[in-house]
Amino acid sequence: xxxxxxxxxxxxxxxxxxxxxxxxxxxxxxxxxxxxxxxxxxxxxxxxxxxxxxxxxxxxxxxxxxxxxxxxxxxxxxxxxxxxxxxxxxxxxxxxxxxxxxxxxxxxxxxxxxxxxxxxxxxxxxxxxxxxxxxxxxxxxxxxxxxxxxxxxxxxxxxxxxxxxxxxxxxxxxxxxxxxxxxxxxxxxxxxxxxxxxxxxxxxxxxxxxxxxxxxxxxxxxxxxxxxxxxxxxxxxxxxxxxxxxxxxxxxxxxxxxxxxxxxxxxxxxxxxxxxxxxxxxxxxxxxxxxxxxxxxxxxxxxxxxxxxxxxxxxxxxxxxxxxxxxxxxxxxxxxxxxxxxxxxxxxxxxxxxxxxxxxxxxxxxxxxxxxxxxxxxxxxxxxxxxxxxxxxxxxxxxxxxxxxxxxxxxxxxxxxx
Numbered sequence: 001x002x003x004x005x006x007x008x009x010x011x012x013x014x015x016x017x018x019x020x021x022x023x024x025x026x027x028x029x030x031x032x033x034x035x036x037x038x039x040x041x042x043x044x045x046x047x048x049x050x051x052x053x054x055x056x057x058x059x060x061x062x063x064x065x066x067x068x069x070x071x072x073x074x075x076x077x078x079x080x081x082x083x084x085x086x087x088x089x090x091x092x093x094x095x096x097x098x099x100x101x102x103x104x105x106x107x108x109x110x111x112x113x114x115x116x117x118x119x120x121x122x123x124x125x126x127x128x129x130x131x132x133x134x135x136x137x138x139x140x141x142x143x144x145x146x147x148x149x150x151x152x153x154x155x156x157x158x159x160x161x162x163x164x165x166x167x168x169x170x171x172x173x174x175x176x177x178x179x180x181x182x183x184x185x186x187x188x189x190x191x192x193x194x195x196x197x198x199x200x201x202x203x204x205x206x207x208x209x210x211x212x213x214x215x216x217x218x219x220x221x222x223x224x225x226x227x228x229x230x231x232x233x234x235x236x237x238x239x240x241x242x243x244x245x246x247x248x249x250x251x252x253x254x255x256x257x258x259x260x261x262x263x264x265x266x267x268x269x270x271x272x273x274x275x276x277x278x279x280x281x282x283x284x285x286x287x288x289x290x291x292x293x294x295x296x297x298x299x300x301x302x303x304x305x306x307x308x309x310x311x312x313x314x315x316x317x318x319x320x321x322x323x324x325x326x327x328x329x330x331x332x333x334x335x336x337x338x339x340x341x342x343x344x345x346x347x348x349x350x351x352x353x354x355x356x357x358x359x360x361x362x363x364x365x366x367x368x369x370x371x372x373x374x375x376x377x378x379x380x381x382x383x384x385x386x387x388x389x390x391x392x393x394x395x396x397x398x399x400x401x402x403x404x405x406x407x408x409x410x411x412x413x414x415x416x417x418x
Contacts, residue, residue, distance in 0.1 A: 002046075003042070003046065005039070005042065005043040005046060005048040005051050005052070006051060007051055007054050007055065007058075009039075010036070010039055010040075010043075010051070010054075010055045010058065011058070013032065013035055013036050013039060014036060014055075014058050014059070014062075016032055017029060017032040017033060017035075017036055017062070018062060020032060021062065021080070021086070021089070022077055022080065024080075024083075024085070026085060026089055029089065029093075030089070030092075030093050033089075033093035033094055034093065036055070036059060036094075037093075037094075039055065040052050040055045040056055040059075043055065056123070059094055059096070060096060060097070060100070062090070062094060063090050063094050063096040063100045063104075064096075064100050064103070065081065084106060084107065086107075087104050087106050087107030088107040088109065088112070089107070090104055090107060091104050091107035091108050091109075091112050091116050092107075092111070092112035092115060092116070096119075096120075097120070097123070097124075097127045097128075097145070098120060098125065098126070098127055098145035098146040098148070098149045099127050099145040101116060101120065101145075101149050102145050102148050102149050102152060105152055105156075108152070108153070108156060108158065110158065113153060113156075113158040113161040114160070114161055114164070116161070117153075117161045117164045117165045117168070118164070120146075120149075120165065120168065121164065121165070121167075121168035124141075124172070124173075125143075125146050125165060125168040125169045125172055126141040126142060126143050126146055126169070126172060126175075126178055126180070127141070127142050127144070127145050127146070128140065128141060128142075129141065129142045129179075140177075140178070140179075141174060141175075141177065141178035141179070141180075142178065142179050142180075143169060143175075143178055143179060143180035143186075144179070146165065146169050146180075147169075147185050147186050147189055148185075149165060150162050150165050150166055150169075150189045151185075151188075151189055151192070153165065154189070154192050154193075157196075159193070159196045159197075159198060160198075162189075162193070163193065163198065163203060166189065166190070166207070167206075167207070170207045170210050170211060170214075171210055175210075175214055176213070176214065176217040176219070179225075180214060181214070181215075181219075181225045182211055182214065182215055182228065182244070182248060183225040183226055183227060183228060184225075184226040184227060184228050184229060184232070185226075186228075187228030187229070187232040187233065187236060187248075188228070188229075188232055190204065190232075190235075190236055190239070191232050191235040191236065191239070193239070194235065194239055200239045200240060201239065201240035202240070203239075203240065204236065204239045204240035204241040204244075205240045205241065207241065208240070208241040208243060208244045211241070211244050212243065212244055212247055215244070215247055215248070215251065216247075227248070227252040227253060227254070228248060228252070230254055230257065230259060230264075233245045233248050233249060233252075233254075233264075234263070234264055234267045235267075236248075237264070237267040237268045237269075238267045242267070242268040242269050242270070245264075245267070245268055246268055246272075246276070249264065249276075249280055250276060250279045250280055251279075252283070253283045254280060254283070255280055255281050255283055255284055255290060255293065255294040255297065256283075256284075256287075256290045256293060256294075257293065258293055258296060258297055259280075259297040260297075260300075261277075261297060261298070261300070261301035262300070262301060262304055265301075271305060271308075272301065272305075272308075273308070274308050274309050274311060277298055277301065277302075277308075277311040278311065278312075278313060280294075281294050281298060281311070281312070284330060286330050286332070287330055288330045288331060288336075288340055288343075290330075291328060291329060291330040291340075291344075292340070292343050292344050292347050293347075294328075295328040295344055295347050295348070296347045296350065296351055298311040298312070298328075299311075299347070299348065299351045299370070300351050300354075300355070303351065303352075303355050303366070310373045312327060312328050312373070312377055327374075327377030327378055328344060328374060328377060329341070329344070329377065329378065334381065334382055334385050335385075337378075337382055337385035337386060337389060338385045338386075338388040338389035338392075339389060340389065341385065341386045341387075341388070341389025341390050342389040342390070342392040342393050343389075343393075344374075344389075344390075344393075345389060345390040345391075345392065345393025345394045345399075346393045348367070348370065348371075348374075348393070348394065349393055349394055352366070352367055364395075364398055367394070367395075367398050367402075368398050368401050368402045369402075371390065371394070371398065371399060371401075371402030371403075372402045374386070374390075374402075375402060375403060380406070383403060383406065383407050384406075384407055386403075387399060387400070387403050387407050
């Protein structure tokens with residue numbers, strides 16, 4: 001005979017469970033909780049999805065009852081939900097969502113962490129942030145509390161449970177419609193797995209492709225998501241997900257701080273291409289200070305990889321009409337160029353002095369070559385302002401040698417008093 005699953009039948013079970021909980025008879029309550037969960041699972045299996053979801057919501061009232069009328073009428077049942085025994089009971093026996101699990105941190109133990117995470121993965125590792133507007137649409141999903149719970153599990157050294165929760169999140173259905181990003185908080189969770197006796201190489205290799213998919217889906221990130229720190233991106237590469245790390249570097253705003261691209265290359269295991277460097281640097285957004293920092297990072301890498309073309313597009317066919325694509329500079333008016341060029345000249349000198357050339361002659365030769373490429377990123381009427389700035393930071397003879405004939409003729413004329 002086919003069983004018919006109804007909300008009323010579950011309500012009878014729930015009321016009995018609720019009575020045993022309020023009487024603090026944990027043994028009988030545990031048995032009834034198992035019956036409730038079994039009823040819900042069977043309802044799902046039999047296709048009674050609406051009934052099962054309603055029953056889950058009813059259990060949520062027991063996990064977090066503050067909004068219920070019974071709770072308000074009884075003053076919270078004498079502080080029942082503040083008891084460690086109640087928190088432990090909920091964590092072990094009831095279905096709930098990540099936000100509720102975070103609130104029950106005190107109840108998580110080695111005995112129930114695995115069961116708790118298995119329940120979350122079975123039900124869905126992300127919290128719902130909205131209610132369906134109609135029968136065909138799905139509620140919004142948030143991973144915020146899921147990642148908070150991962151950190152909480154790691155804090156309490158429930159490492160395998162944390163791994164299971166991350167795996168459930170990475171492979172969750174509809175993840176591309178959620179607010180989950182490989183941001184600072186999640187990247188830090190990944191790097192915290194290191195040094196805990198886990199095979200992180202296997203783990204991150206398994207997560208790399210689904211995380212790359214999440215990263216590639218076009219979604220609004222919002223202000224709540226901060227890009228991962230460079231050190232964490234590098235660590236992710238070393239732990240087994242180098243292509244994920246490279247993607248994060250290419251699409252994140254990392255050029256605003258000094259980057260050791262050579263060290264990052266070693267961690268990723270393959271050299272950056274010129275297109276990689278251009279992509280990373282494209283996030284400067286016309287900022288003068290950031291452009292100076294990025295010039296130092298890119299120049300240092302290029303001096304160690306001269307087989308690669310100059311890491312700034314400086315031809316209309318390569319970079320189009322946008323200055324940021326053609327030049328290390330960010331200034332948009334001629335009057336501002338000398339000051340920026342002087343600042344960038346100091347950056348160039350600093351990188352050259354630290355590089356360790358074989359001889360002064362080689363130093364001078366390469367500096368002239370770099371300055372020629374620097375000039376090429378500017379229009380004809382900008383060359384003199386570039387020279388006026390660069391000469392304040394670098395040897396005049398080398399700056400002049402790299403300049404075009406118009407600049408040289410003007411400077412020679414000035415020297416002759418013409």
